[in-house]
Amino acid sequence: MExxxxxxxxxxxxxxxxxxxxLSKICPQRQFDIIERRESFGGTWDLFKYPGIRSDSDMSTFGYNFKPWQKSNVLADGSAIKNYLSEVVDEYQLKNKIHFKHRVISANYDSSLKKWLVKIEDxxxxxxIWIANFVLGCTGYYNYDHGFQPDFPNQEAFKGQIIHPQHWxxxxxxSGKKVVIIGSGATAITLVPAMVKGGAKHVTMLQRSPTYIASVPSIDFVYDKMRKVLPEDLAYKLTRARNIGVQRGIYALAQxxxxxxxxxxxxxxxxxxxGKVDMKHFTPTYNPWDQRLCVVPDGDLFKILRSGQASVATDQIDRFTETGILLQSGQHLEADIIISATGLEIQILGGMKATIDHQPIDxxxxxxxxxxxxSDVPNMAMIIGYINASWTLKVDIAADYICRxxxxxxxxxxxxxxxxxxxKELMDDTVMGNLSSGYIARAANVMPKQGKHAPWNITNNYLADRKELKQAxxxxxxxxxxxxxEEESRKPQLVS
Known part of the structure; x- marks a missing residue:
């Protein structure tokens, strides 16, 4: 079928x-279809179901520029973000454009036809075979089927449950269980207070090394006050501009x-x-923003740790045991449940095999x-959000550029x-920048690379990008x- x-x-x-x-707003003359391998829209915000799942960016900048997030909560939970996306789907009549449970297997660009021949499993x-003029990759950068799961020594000996947050x-x-969470990133620091509040007997966050964590207020009281004296749109624009400036200012200070x-x-x-918890657990050896800065609302993680309902261990794993984890220091962490919050498995374009005239694209x-x-790939673009600001800021300006x-x-x-x-422009660093995070290092063999100079270098500077792309x-x-x-009489070369 074609x-x-x-x-x-x-x-x-x-x-x-x-x-x-x-596209609906700026290119009404163009028809588009959306391929989605899962049963619903939302991507990350439909996939992850672990307790406490939330944004780690403020919602005034995480929301789209065409649909203001007009609520006073700074961060939002997964269900609230999914509802927000549902409103976008309804307002722009996108539901009939989405082909659910369809998976892209491969795509070959036929240079004689100037079209993509995309093999899809329904x-x-x-x-x-779908024949497309443009292919736009909006799959993010991780594998939705599998999270990154290291093999732990003697893992099979553990008699309890081992869970990856991606498959909750x-x-x-x-309830009533002793939990060990392996990891110290955004997922781990979200799970600790959420699971304590959900009834866990005790939660231990086990980390190899500490992470920088900033506490942010859960409610934007300044925005609340502005909304009472200013028009809603103006209050939102001022709040968004302020938060963009704060994000950029913190990152610039780190540099x-x-x-x-x-x-x-x-x-x-x-x-x-x-003074209730040793600062060694929160004193990284690297500089701020060498890895992504994590945030917690109202310091909820620190409150739970102070209460004694949760604890932190900074150590290396020696091996799993029947009842928990033995650390290299000799300490044993008792556990009924072990959660491996060890990160993402990197993947580009949803794992599809892409070729030009049947020559592989690496x-x-x-x-x-x-x-x-x-670069050097006809009629293809991809959207990868910022590492140091809200993902959606890049979505808006990249989408506007693509439409123009x-x-x-x-x-x-x-x-x-x-x-x-x-x-000559090609560098070793990926488009994810020079962050030292594990998932960034694992991306080297699939992620596009940085270039030495514009327009190939990725600055991760929203303000500069917005100006550049709007004026480009x-x-x-x-x-x-x-x-x-002219359409040729011969049939296109189908994807191998």
Missing amino acids: KHVDILIIGAGISGLGLAAH QQQKQQ PENFDY KQPKLLRKLLLKSIEMQLK TSKHMLYQGIMV LINHMDKNGYAEVIAQGDQ KFNDPVLKFEKRV
């Missing part, structure tokens, strides 16, 4: 839905004066722990033009655009455009 589509969006998560909404597990059991009852920011963060933690040997278009590019091509009768790469013209000699071709 199906002709105009623009094919892969993924109905926060990136895909945002891009679809922008919900009956039958294969189809439905209606899982952990310019890391010792000062470190001192401020550690002092804040020390004040919240009130994404790790390509760069991103303006942080969006894959498509309109430019329509106006001039172009069928193909290629961002011509220069291998399409007469850049890096961009190669080709006119439309």
Whole structure:
């Protein structure tokens, strides 16, 4: 079976839905379809079901620029974000555009036709060929099927349950249980207070090394007050602008004066722990923003630790035992449940095999033009959000750029655009920047790379990107455009 589509969006998560909404507004002349391998939209916010799942960015910047988040809570839980996305789907009539339980297997660009031939497995597990003008990757950067799960020594000896947060059991009852959470990232620091509040007997966070954690208020009282005296839209815009500035300011301070920011963060933690917990568990050896900064609402993690209902262990695992984990220090952590909050398994474009005229595309040997278009690959773009600010900030400006590019091509009768790469620009760092986090290191063999200079270098600077992308013209000699071709009588070369 063959199906002709105009623009094919892969993924109905926060990136895909945002891009679809922008296309609906800015490119009404273009038809688009969204492929989603799961049963529902929402991506991360539909997949993860673990206790306490929430945003780690403020919602004034995590919401789309075309749909203000007009609530006073700074962070939002997973169900609230899913409901927000549901409103976007309804308002932009996207439900009928999404093909659920459809999986992209491979995609081949036929340069003679200037079209993508995409092999798709439908919900009956039958294969189809979809012929698309543009392919837009909105799958994020992790594998939805599997989280990163290291093999722990003697793991099979443990008699309790081992759970990865990406695959949280439905209606899982952990009340009265002793829990050990392996990890110290955003998932772990969310799970600790949530599971204590959910009835766990005791929760221990086991970490190899500490993470920087900042406490943020759960309610934006300034926004609340502004809404009472200013028009709603103005209050939102001022709050969004303030929070974008704060995000950028903290990151800039980390780059310019890391010792000062470190001192401020550690002092804040020390004040919240009130001498009840050893600061060694919250004193990283690296500088702020060498790894992603984690946030907790109203210091909930520190309150739980002070109460004694939860604890932290900073150590290495020697081996699992029947009843828990033996650490290299000799300490034994008793556990009924072990949660492996060990991170994500990196994957690009949903794991599909991509080729040009049946020649494989190795994404790790390509760069991103303006942080969006894959170098030397025709009619393909992907959206990867910021590492140091809200993911959605990048979605909005990238989607706007893609829409303007498509309109430019329509106006001039172009069928193909290629961002011509220069291998002299290619660096070892990925587009995820120079963060030292484990999941970033694991991404080296799949992630597109940084370039030395613009337009190939990724700055992770929203304010600079917004200005650059809004003002970007399409007469850049890096961009190669080709006119439309007459449909050939021969059948397209189907995807192998």
